[in-house]
Amino acid sequence: MSTSTINITVKLFAAYQEAYGVPELSMEFPKSTPVFEVCDRLIRENPELVEWRNSTRFGINWKFVEPETLLEDGDEVVLIPPVSGG
Secondary structure (H helix, E strand, O other): OOOOEEEEEEEOOHHHHHHHOOOEEEEEEEOOOEOHHHHHHHHHHOHHHHHHOOOOEEEEOOEEEOOOOEOOOOOEEEEEOOOOOO
């Protein structure tokens, strides 16, 4: 029997980790969801993250990917906002 959802792990860094207070989240999405939807959901849950929407890079399973890349069950996603050094 086929399921219509997938489960992914989202690794959080910088502003995303600060907003959630944890280093990673387990999330469920419909099949054929593009990776940018992960960012959109986090922003809906934490509107203060909206400033990072256009500058966040996406990675799936240790590879940088385009925002339209489709997620697969079991993927490990990273959202990488710009980071400033000091």
